[in-house]
Amino acid sequence: MTLTPSTAASPRNGRHASPGPRWLLLPAAVGMALILVPLLAIVLRVSWSDFPALVTSSSSVSALALSLRTAATSTVLCVVLGVPMAFLLSRMRFRGNGVLRALVLLPMVMPPVVGGVALLYTFGRQGLLGESMSALGISIAYSTTAVVLAQTFVALPFLVITVENALHGLDPHVIEAAVMDGAGPTAVLRTIILPLITPGLISGAILAFARALGEFGATIAFAGSLQGVTRTLPLEIYLQRETDPDAAVALSLLLIAAAVLVVGLAGARHPRH
Template sequence: MRASVPRESVLTEAAATPAAASVGRASGRRRVRGGRVVSPRLPWWLVAVAVVGIAFVVAPVVVMATRGDWGQFWSLVTSDASLDALRLSLFTSVVSTAICVVVGVPVAMVLARTRFPGLSVVRALVLLPLVLPPVVCGLALLYAFGRRGPFGHALENAGISIAFTTTAVVISHVFVALPFLVLTLEGALKVRGTGPELAAASLGAGPSRTFWLVTLPSVAPALAGGALLAFARSLGEFGATLTFAGSLQGVTRTLPLEIYLQRETDPDAAVALSMLLVIVAVIVVALVHSAGGTRSFRRGLTDSVAA
C-alpha cells in the first residue's frame, strides 16, 4: 500500500506537464478501455496497399498448406522424432525468451536512457545478429564458445562442455532473438520519455525503485511484445542452431531442424510438419495477446483513476 502512494502522486505530477500528458494519451490506453473512441477513417489507398501486403505474407503459407501431405499429418506429428523436436523447441524457446528478458531489459534501458560517446556504435553492434545471416551467427558462436574458442575453452577447463548440448541451442537462440526484444523495448522507452521517472526521482525515489515502480510497468506491453518477438524468433531459429549446436534427436534437433531433415526425403511431409510450427506459434501469440490485453486494460483503468 505504501508503494502505491508515490506512484499515484507521480502520475498526477506527470499529467501536469503537457509533454507527459500527451504521451499518456498517445499510448491509447483510453481507446483500449471499451473501445468507445471511434477510429478515424483511413485513406483508401492505404487500405489497398495494406491488403496487398497482408496477402503477400499469407498467400504463400496458404498455398504451401494445400501442398502438404495431410494424410500423414497425424502420424508425422505424433512420431517420436517430431514430439522430441516439439518438446525441445518449446523448452529452448521458453528458456531463451526468459534469458532475453533478463538481459535485454537492462540493455534496452542503457541504450535508451544513457548518453556516452560511441552509444550509436554500441547500438549498431547489439543489433548485429539481425543483419548477419543466421549461419554466420552460428559460426561466430562456434568460434567463441566452441571447444577451441576462447570462452568455450575456458568453460571446458572448468568441466563445462557446451558442444552439442541443449545449452548450445539456447545460446544460439538468445544470440539471434535478443535484438528483437531490445529494439522493441528501446523504441517504447524513447517514445515514452523520462517525465515520470524525473518526477519519481524528485519525490525521492531511488533509481531502482523508479525502475521497478515507474519505468517497467509503463513499458510492460512493449516488453510483452518484445518477448513475443524473441520467442517467435527462437521457435523458428534454424541456421545458428544447425551451425553451432548440431542436430541430434532430443538434444539439439529442434522442430525447424527436424523439418529440414524431413525435407531431404519427403518435402510434402516437411510441409505438413511445418504446420505444427505454425499452430504452436499461433497459440502462443493468441495467449500472449489475450494476457497482455487484459493487463494493459487493467493498468489503463488504474492509471486513469490515479490521474
C-alpha cells in the same frame, strides 16, 4: 489523385482517412500474394488424413518438446539480459552509444549461420573462451545449452529494440516527479518504469520467443542436429524434407500456426486506434 489537407479526413471528426492513390493497390496485392500464396500452398499440400500421425511421431514430438523448452529458456535469458541493455541504450547518453546500439542489433540483419559460426569460435573446444572452459570440463558446443545460446543470440535484439521503444515512450515528467519525491533509481525502476513498459516487454518477449522457436542457421552451425539433444523443430523439418516430405509439410504447418498465434498475441498488445 493524391492526398491534400482538404481531402485527408481527420480522425477527430470520426471519418476514415483516404487510403491514398489507387495505383498502390497493385503492388500491395502482389506483396500480399508473395506472402500468402506460399502459406496457402503449405496448407493445400498437407495430407490431413495422415496429419495426426505425422506430428505425433517420436521424432516430431521430441523436436517440438525441445524447441518449446529451449525457446522458453532463451526467452527468459532475453528478458534478463535485454531489459538492462535496452535501459542502457535508451536512458544513458555516452560516446559510442550509436555504435553500441548498431552492434547489439547486428544479429537481426546478419545471416544466422554466421552467428552460429561466431558462437562456435567463441565457445567451441578451440574457441576464444571454449578452450579455457574445456580445460575446466565445461563443453557447450553441440549441446542443448548451445541451442539456447544460439536462440538467445538471434532473439535478443528483438526484445531489446521493443523494450527500448517502450522506454522512449515514457513521460519523463512522471519519472522526474518520482525522483523529486525522493525515490531512488532502483525504486523508480521497480515502481514506475517496469510497470509502464510491461506491455512493450510482453510484446518483446513474444517476438523473442517466436524468433527462438524458428531459429535454424545458428543452431545447426553451433549445436548440430542430435535427436533429443539439439534437433529442434526447424532442423527436424529440414531433415524430413529429404526423407518424408509429408512429415516436413505437416511440421511446417505447426510452425506456421505458432507464428500466426504469436503475431496475434503481439497484435493484441498493441491494438490499432
